[in-house]
Amino acid sequence: MRPSTWLPVLEQLASGIMISGSEFGSSLGVSRAAVWQRVNYIKSLGVAVEATNLGYQLKYPVYLPNIKHIQASFTMEVNLLPEVTSTNTLVLESRTERCLMTLYQSQGRGRRGRPWVGAPGYALMFSVGSWLESGLQEFSGLSVDIGVAICNFLNTQGIPVCLKWPNDLWIGEAKLAGILTEMQGDQDRTFVVVGFGMNLEKPHGIDSSVACFHDHSESPWCDNQTIGLVTAILGTITKYTTSSSEDRMCRYREVSLLERREVAVDDGGKKILGIAKGIDEFGRLLILTDRGVKYVSAGDVSVRPV
Numbered sequence: 294m295r296p297s298t299w300l301p302v303l304e305q306l307a308s309g310i311m312i313s314g315s316e317f318g319s320s321l322g323v324s325r326a327a328v329w330q331r332v333n334y335i336k337s338l339g340v341a342v343e344a345t346n347l348g349y350q351l352k353y354p355v356y357l358p359n360i361k362h363i364q365a366s367f368t369m370e371v372n373l374l375p376e377v378t379s380t381n382t383l384v385l386e387s388r389t390e391r392c393l394m395t396l397y398q399s400q401g402r403g404r405r406g407r408p409w410v411g412a413p414g415y416a417l418m419f420s421v422g423s424w425l426e427s428g429l430q431e432f433s434g435l436s437v438d439i440g441v442a443i444c445n446f447l448n449t450q451g452i453p454v455c456l457k458w459p460n461d462l463w464i465g466e467a468k469l470a471g472i473l474t475e476m477q478g479d480q481d482r483t484f485v486v487v488g489f490g491m492n493l494e495k496p497h498g499i500d501s502s503v504a505c506f507h508d509h510s511e512s513p514w515c516d517n518q519t520i521g522l523v524t525a526i527l528g529t530i531t532k533y534t535t536s537s538s539e540d541r542m543c544r545y546r547e548v549s550l551l552e553r554r555e556v557a558v559d560d561g562g563k564k565i566l567g568i569a570k571g572i573d574e575f576g577r578l579l580i581l582t583d584r585g586v587k588y589v590s591a592g593d594v595s596v597r598p599v
């Protein structure tokens with residue numbers, strides 16, 4: 294179903310008020326059966342809608358960004374496309390400085406080739422593209438630094454989130470958000486795309502083991518928070534080459550979930566066991582093992598039970 298068909302249904306329901314089938318039908322100019330079909334479609338995408346004989350009502354608040362409001366805070370272009378394949382893919386392909394937000398991705402991508410799924414209004418999903426006047430090799434630690442900046446921002450919003458290297462955001466034992474940083478370039482210029490996905494609400498009927506923002510906040514996510522987050526990301530990107538690596542390493546340790554804990558790193562079959570001891574200037578994770586310090590630049594890390 295096209296977004297022009299399902300989005301008006303979500304927009305009407307977003308007020309949180311119950312809407313009867315006939316009211317709904319006449320405001321959309323369609324039959325009650327068509328309303329039912331559209332509601333079922335957004336339910337199939339993971340949005341929880343209560344349907345009784347009185348009408349339809351959302352179970353949880355949805356976040357539908359007001360792009361005009363967000364755009365007013367930035368000089369770069371900010372767009373919302375209700376449905377895309379992946380915002381990272383589109384921004385990478387366009388190679389233009391912009392922020393692209395979406396409500397639904399049919400091919401959302403996570404790190405290490407994993408899919409990333411978010412239901413419309415239940416996830417914050419956007420990608421920011423930026424040109425940098427330095428070569429690709431200068432930015433090896435940027436991805437982790439962006440994770441630190443996002444973590445700090447969410448902490449200021451009262452969310453008790455930690456950074457799980459390299460750039461996942463966790464609350465306790467559950468993942469709240471993930472970052473996918475991709476770069477293309479040569480020795481002189483780099484195009485960086487930072488993709489961010491955060492669960493605001495648990496997608497209905499999909500994986501429930503994730504953490505979500507609304508479980509930890511008294512008020513639902515809002516545009517000013519999106520503006521704050523995008524500003525934090527852009528600030529980190531712009532200041533990266535002039536920031537001190539000592540500072541970055543220190544800021545990392547303050548928010549790291551892994552610091553001084555026993556961890557196991559799995560890098561495609563190769564396992565490293567040891568104690569996590571911060572990062573180096575390239576954003577590599579340092580692990581103190583029986584055979585000395587190992588530097589890890591990629592992999593999945595798990596905290597070993599004590």
Ligand code: BTN
Nearest residue numbers: 379381401402403404471488490
């Ligand atoms: C991860 O957890 O491994 C990273 C998840 C990144 C998901 C975001 S959602 C917006 C942007 N577009 C994508 O396809 N991925 C990122």
